[in-house]
Amino acid sequence: MFAQFTLPIGPFIFSIKTDHQAVIDNLSALYADYAFSENSLFIDFPITITTRSMLRRFIKPQIDFLLDEFAPFKPLPKDQSFAMLEWGMNWCITTRAHQFLILHAGTIEKNGRVVIMPAEQGSGKSTLTAAMVYSGWRLFSDELALISLTNSLVHPCTRPINLKNDSIEVINNYVDNAVFSTIAKDTHKGTVALLKPPKESVERMLEAAPLHCIVFPKYVANAQAKLTPVSQIAAFQQLIQHSFNYHILGGEAFNMIANLLKNITCYQFEYSDFEEAKEILSSLVD
Amino acid sequence: MSILVQALSKPYILSTLNQNQWQILLAQANVCQLVGRLNYLMDVHEYSKPSYAKWHLESAYKIAEKQRKQALVEFLEVPRALKSISSQLTFLKGAAYIAKKLPCSFGRTFSDIDVLVKKEDLNKIENILKFSNWLKSEVDDYDEKYYRTWMHEIPPLYHVTRGSVLDVHHNILPSTNKHTPNIDSFSFTQVDVENAGIINTLDDTDLCIHMAVHLFTESEFHNGLRDISDFDMLIRHFQQTRPNFVAELITRAKFIGLFDYTRLATRYAHIIFSTPINGIKLDNLKDKSKILTLFQDFCFVNIFKPNHRSCRDWKMTVAEFFLYWRGHLIRMPLRLLIPHLIRKSYMRVKDYFKQDDDLTQLP
Numbered sequence: 001m002f003a004q005f006t007l008p009i010g011p012f013i014f015s016i017k018t019d020h021q022a023v024i025d026n027l028s029a030l031y032a033d034y035a036f037s038e039n040s041l042f043i044d045f046p047i048t049i050t051t052r053s054m055l056r057r058f059i060k061p062q063i064d065f066l067l068d069e070f071a072p073f074k075p076l077p078k079d080q081s082f083a084m085l086e087w088g089m090n091w092c093i094t095t096r097a098h099q100f101l102i103l104h105a106g107t108i109e110k111n112g113r114v115v116i117m118p119a120e121q122g123s124g125k126s127t128l129t130a131a132m133v134y135s136g137w138r139l140f141s142d143e144l145a146l147i148s149l150t151n152s153l154v155h156p157c158t159r160p161i162n163l164k165n166d167s168i169e170v171i172n173n174y175v176d177n178a179v180f181s182t183i184a185k186d187t188h189k190g191t192v193a194l195l196k197p198p199k200e201s202v203e204r205m206l207e208a209a210p211l212h213c214i215v216f217p218k219y220v221a222n223a224q225a226k227l228t229p230v231s232q233i234a235a236f237q238q239l240i241q242h243s244f245n246y247h248i249l250g251g252e253a254f255n256m257i258a259n260l261l262k263n264i265t266c267y268q269f270e271y272s273d274f275e276e277a278k279e280i281l282s283s284l285v286d
Numbered sequence: 287m288s289i290l291v292q293a294l295s296k297p298y299i300l301s302t303l304n305q306n307q308w309q310i311l312l313a314q315a316n317v318c319q320l321v322g323r324l325n326y327l328m329d330v331h332e333y334s335k336p337s338y339a340k341w342h343l344e345s346a347y348k349i350a351e352k353q354r355k356q357a358l359v360e361f362l363e364v365p366r367a368l369k370s371i372s373s374q375l376t377f378l379k380g381a382a383y384i385a386k387k388l389p390c391s392f393g394r395t396f397s398d399i400d401v402l403v404k405k406e407d408l409n410k411i412e413n414i415l416k417f418s419n420w421l422k423s424e425v426d427d428y429d430e431k432y433y434r435t436w437m438h439e440i441p442p443l444y445h446v447t448r449g450s451v452l453d454v455h456h457n458i459l460p461s462t463n464k465h466t467p468n469i470d471s472f473s474f475t476q477v478d479v480e481n482a483g484i485i486n487t488l489d490d491t492d493l494c495i496h497m498a499v500h501l502f503t504e505s506e507f508h509n510g511l512r513d514i515s516d517f518d519m520l521i522r523h524f525q526q527t528r529p530n531f532v533a534e535l536i537t538r539a540k541f542i543g544l545f546d547y548t549r550l551a552t553r554y555a556h557i558i559f560s561t562p563i564n565g566i567k568l569d570n571l572k573d574k575s576k577i578l579t580l581f582q583d584f585c586f587v588n589i590f591k592p593n594h595r596s597c598r599d600w601k602m603t604v605a606e607f608f609l610y611w612r613g614h615l616i617r618m619p620l621r622l623l624i625p626h627l628i629r630k631s632y633m634r635v636k637d638y639f640k641q642d643d644d645l646t647q648l649p
Contacts, residue, residue: 042305042338046313068313069595098345248352 002050006037010146010157010205012097013041014089018049018081020063026082026181030160030194033202045092049085051078067092080184083192086162090143093157094244100146100155101253102244106217107140107154108132113212113285114154116145117269118242121189124219127167130195131274132281134175139201144244149252152260153208158201160194168193174274213284214239214266225276227267227284235266288597290314291590293324294515295559300324301333308339314592318511321346322393330389350393357384360399360450361482367418373407374486376474378455378496382487383516385477390519394512398442398451402469405456412440412454419446428629438466458496459503460617471542472496490524490531491538498551499544505613507589507606514590517551518559525562533565554586585609 003024004017018024048066051057053075062075065088072091076084094102105118106129119125126142133139140146140156147154160181163171168191172178179196216230216238230238239257240246246253267284271277289311293299303311315321325343328335335343357380365375377385380396403411420443425433433441438457444450459466475489488496494517501513524531532552539548553571555561563571572579588605591597614623 040306042309044338044342068316070317096345097341098348099341248348250352250355 005031006039006041006043007031007034008037008041008205009034009089009159011155012044012093012157013037014045014047014092015043016047016049016085018085020049020051020078020081022079022182023049023081023085026194027085029179030181030196032196033199045089045096047085047088047092049081051075076187079182080187080192082181082194083162083184083187086160086194089159093144093146097146098245098248099150100148101246101249101256103145103147103239104143104242104244105145106142107145107156108137108281109140109154109156109209110137110282110285112209114140114209115213115215115281115284116154116211117215117217118145118239119217120242122164123217124167125217126162126164127170127219128217128271128274128277130161130163130167130171131174132278133161133198133201134178135274135278136282138204139197147211147256147260148208149249149256152211152256154211155208156201156205158197158205160197163193163195165190171195211260211264213264215269215281215284216267217269217271219272220270221272223270223272225269225271225273225280227269227280230266230268232261232266235261288314288592290318290320290511290592291558293327294320294518297327297331297333300328300331305336305338308336310596312339312342314594314596317594318592319395319509320512320515322350322395323390323512323515324393326389326393346395347393350395353395354384354391356448356450357381357399358479358482359448360452361385361479361485363418363448364399364401364452365483365485367420368411368414370414371407371410373404373411374474376402376486376488378402378458378488379500382493385479385485385487386493388520389523390516394516398453400453400455402455402458404469408440408454408456412443415443415452415454420444420452421446423451426633428633432626458499463503463616465499465544465546467542467544490528491535492542494520494524494535494551495539495542495544495548498539499547502547502550503613503616505610505617507609508593511590511592514551514555514558518555518561521552521555521561521563525564530565532563536566550582550586554590557583557587558590581608585612 002017002019004015005027007014007016016027046068049063050066051062052064053062061078063078063081063084064071064075065073065084073088103116103118105116106125107114107116108129117125117128129139129142139158140154141159142161144157145154146157168180168183172180181194183191183193185191214235236257243253289307293311312321315324321343325347328343361377368375378400380391380394381399383391383394423442423444425441430441433439438460439453439455443452443454457466457469473489473492474486476484476486479485487493497513497517497520501510501517504510521532528534535548536545536552539545549571552563552566553568556563556568573582585605585608588601589609591602593602614627
């Protein structure tokens, strides 16, 4: 039996069709605050999560991610189904939505000012994002910064936060009543769980806001939280590195980044303690 | 007729569609790599794009524009790498459309840049390219030998830093095909490309003939609809300045011994997209055998459709099956084909059981 969800997420409309109970349960729990739509909207990304091979329903069960009828990835073990859905949704956005410059970055907002935190996998960007959005910041995304090429505003893409390994326990201790998805073990990224986004962030997911500053975060054990200014040139290079579609947008993206960097400041940010991090990041937007 | 084929044949339809029709159209176009082309057609005709479809259309177009820029770089870089040898280097297919700024090049994506060189220079060229950072993509020993012995091209090369993929051909058909032409009978032309200088490509008729040969010797038609639409756009474009272009094309194809493929392309472009074929009767583009004509009509009319659930039917599946065998039999005689296919099936089964270990491809 297939269940279908029509899910508006920021500027996109996904439809998710699945016959996997784990996906249905996790979707219902983590997307509980979303406006599941019954209207016949234009679907940007029609996704199906199912098992195509009859054999693979029973022997070492696997699941497939399909965008319309196309499977961009090889199947994954069944217990990773919900994580695969979230990865697949990222793939949809980063390979198609070239009306935005898309950066691999945690993105949060306070006082109408957006802070983008671009970082490598494993630098603690999602963990920091999770901690901040449960202490007064608004979640745009823990993974993708969408900067509009028409008006340079940052658009929210509010979705569950992807936490890995030790971060899951860290956030579970830090956030009261945190709601997590089922945990997927032994994925290519280690143990993965998704954290439900704050209700207020979900309700305001259509409100874009201007970029205020860029912070390159790095978790350093026992370090005191510290901001170090980064030169425009160094920041430019790092932004290109952290971009998903700079190579496609070319000149268009170059000009936009150049213009943005004229008006904002960029920092390297070392932290270990969330309370200190909160204080310093808030001081940037007050 | 699918909504995609209707839109390609009569672009004004694009200004009349409702939301549901757009949903289906974009799904079909995505399967066929034709979203960028739809965007081009809408821009040329200055149709306004509904907001929900606009960014899908324009994103696909941006990807194609990026590839165009990449091709323009290679028009400069590949001849530069090979300047020490005097061998002629000719750009084919997608790259040729870009060099000639043909309408079908706009919004069109391609996976590699095809060049044609003289067979006797092939080794030298391969060596020089290696020292210019063009490396061989990973091909197993069997495939390597197969390419070298039977094919008209060497395994694809990719550039280490620029990421472009280069397909180096020494003929336009495998040596095992009974129609393999003498490459010297093709007519070459030069185009002045901005920022790259003079580059060689095929002249207009031979460009169309090559396209037809390429498409109608395929055994799989994943991009079939896109390719036959390319042919339709080529013919329509050349006809604007040469009203008898189709007649000239047919004469020329007969002259170089490639009439069979050219007539197929012309016939099915006309049947599917109503491509004007001034001065030529559709009946003259049939096979001599009635049975073969029925067979070809069935297969090609059903294969040049979007491979999407909105228009897939049993006829398409049957056509796929027949054309798979037709393509292989054209490419090589049975005594080579059967061992080849057995070997390939074995490799596929082996890969299937290996896939559980390979989960690293996700973003």
